[in-house]
Amino acid sequence: MALRLTASPISRAAPALRLAAAMRSSSGVNTRVYFHASRTAAATGQTSGDVTDVYKPVVYKIPAPNQMHGSYHWDFERLLSVALVPLFAASAISGAHPITDGLLGVVVPIHAHIGFDAMVTDYLHPGKVGVLGNKSINWALRGATVLVLVGCYQFNTSDIGLTELVKKAWEA
Amino acid sequence: MSFSLAKQSVLGLTRPVLKYNLPSAPVAVARSFATEAPVKKTKTFQIYRWNPDKPAEKPKLQTYEVDMNSCGPMVLDALIKIKNEMDPTLTFRRSCREGICGSCAMNIGGRNTLACICKIDVDAKPTKIYPLPHTYVVKDLIPDLTEFYAQYKSIEPFLKQKTPELERENLQSIEDRKKLDGLYECILCACCSTSCPSYWWNSDQYLGPAVLMQAYRWMIDSRDQFGPERRQALQNPFSLYRCHTIMNCAKTCPKGLNPGLAIAQIKKEMALE
Numbered sequence: 001m002a003l004r005l006t007a008s009p010i011s012r013a014a015p016a017l018r019l020a021a022a023m024r025s026s027s028g029v030n031t032r033v034y035f036h037a038s039r040t041a042a043a044t045g046q047t048s049g050d051v052t053d054v055y056k057p058v059v060y061k062i063p064a065p066n067q068m069h070g071s072y073h074w075d076f077e078r079l080l081s082v083a084l085v086p087l088f089a090a091s092a093i094s095g096a097h098p099i100t101d102g103l104l105g106v107v108v109p110i111h112a113h114i115g116f117d118a119m120v121t122d123y124l125h126p127g128k129v130g131v132l133g134n135k136s137i138n139w140a141l142r143g144a145t146v147l148v149l150v151g152c153y154q155f156n157t158s159d160i161g162l163t164e165l166v167k168k169a170w171e172a
Numbered sequence: 173m174s175f176s177l178a179k180q181s182v183l184g185l186t187r188p189v190l191k192y193n194l195p196s197a198p199v200a201v202a203r204s205f206a207t208e209a210p211v212k213k214t215k216t217f218q219i220y221r222w223n224p225d226k227p228a229e230k231p232k233l234q235t236y237e238v239d240m241n242s243c244g245p246m247v248l249d250a251l252i253k254i255k256n257e258m259d260p261t262l263t264f265r266r267s268c269r270e271g272i273c274g275s276c277a278m279n280i281g282g283r284n285t286l287a288c289i290c291k292i293d294v295d296a297k298p299t300k301i302y303p304l305p306h307t308y309v310v311k312d313l314i315p316d317l318t319e320f321y322a323q324y325k326s327i328e329p330f331l332k333q334k335t336p337e338l339e340r341e342n343l344q345s346i347e348d349r350k351k352l353d354g355l356y357e358c359i360l361c362a363c364c365s366t367s368c369p370s371y372w373w374n375s376d377q378y379l380g381p382a383v384l385m386q387a388y389r390w391m392i393d394s395r396d397q398f399g400p401e402r403r404q405a406l407q408n409p410f411s412l413y414r415c416h417t418i419m420n421c422a423k424t425c426p427k428g429l430n431p432g433l434a435i436a437q438i439k440k441e442m443a444l445e
Contacts, residue, residue, distance in 0.1 A: 063410070121409055122414065
């Protein structure tokens with residue numbers, strides 16, 4: 001008498017597991033596995049699986065190494081942060097000076113850009129806002145940084161300069 | 173002659189127990205200590221429930237009242253008691269009951285820890301028990317750790333050498349062995365990774381503190397010769413650098429390890445390379 005494996009308690013008790021396996025095996029390696037059977041049922045219209053569904057292990061793909069995005073980026077970010085300390089100190093102590101103002105007008109916008117870029121990478125990645133959304137946000141950020149850089153330059157050269165601005169705002 | 177030191181009524185006999193009347197013989201009487209009825213101590217647990225066999229039903233918190241007088245001190249004892257006596261459908265992973273296998277990792281009272289070594293807080297407030305945060309739930313308190321294990325596999329957590337195998341053991345000095353203390357004890361319970369907000373938002377690309385700490389464990393193993401290659405594999409914005417030193421991992425580790433420190437060491441080594 002042939003034993004019907006589909007009647008076993010294990011296969012009966014884990015429709016979600018087999019369903020997820022079915023999704024995985026059909027759509028390639030690096031895909032998300034949805035365990036909530038409600039989602040998978042809605043997606044595939046299937047509410048029960050089969051013991052022949054093979055559980056393919058999820059393979060985690062590491063992107064190609066690129067030091068510009070990796071340790072160099074990290075080094076640069078820390079370098080800017082550290083450079084800001086003497087810059088601010090110099091501005092605070094000895095007041096306005098074209099060099100410190102100029103440097104501030106470059107280092108602060110780039111530091112802010114890197115900070116915002118980290119936020120965008122963390123929260124506004126393609127998985128969440130789509131590839132187009134992520135690209136447009138990144139370009140908008142770059143545009144904004146360029147504008148701020150240009151603005152700071154203009155302000156430093158043809159107006160009172162950043163340190164004076166802060167002083168005036170402080171004492172206003 | 174047979175005599176018993178027990179009271180007659182205890183033995184259920186009708187004849188006198190002492191055959192020989194020995195007035196001076198000390199007769200022991202079965203004493204019963206008069207005890208007050210034990211103070212009823214109930215602890216309320218609110219446990220996350222979801223059944224994949226009825227997927228349309230939304231997950232909910234189910235309340236259980238457990239008599240603490242007949243329950244062990246740890247949350248796992250309470251869970252097992254609930255499963256045995258009140259609700260056999262409550263589902264959770266468990267194995268060693270001593271904090272070494274990592275099966276019973278769950279969120280208890282807002283903190284990721286192992287149920288078997290988490291003492292029940294017997295004050296009046298109900299304890300909330302959830303599965304590990306931001307994980308897909310297989311059933312009740314069981315998280316899907318497939319991606320976690322795939323990420324662990326991707327860092328190649330085994331000794332890799334370039335020189336041919338020696339005829340003898342791979343020798344290691346005591347100082348070099350000390351460097352592994354605090355790293356090798358990880359039981360891969362996933363408490364730290366699932367407590368990391370960066371891992372919540374980017375678990376598909378960020379490796380997470382547990383896996384990164386194990387990557388470091390192999391990087392600084394003096395017997396391993398693939399350190400530079402292991403670091404090279406992390407040269408991208410996501411695998412390592414999504415860590416922003418939030419340090420939830422070190423706070424929640426049930427074994428008292430410090431993945432955040434290990435990650436900082438990796439960053440340092442990569443910065444100086």
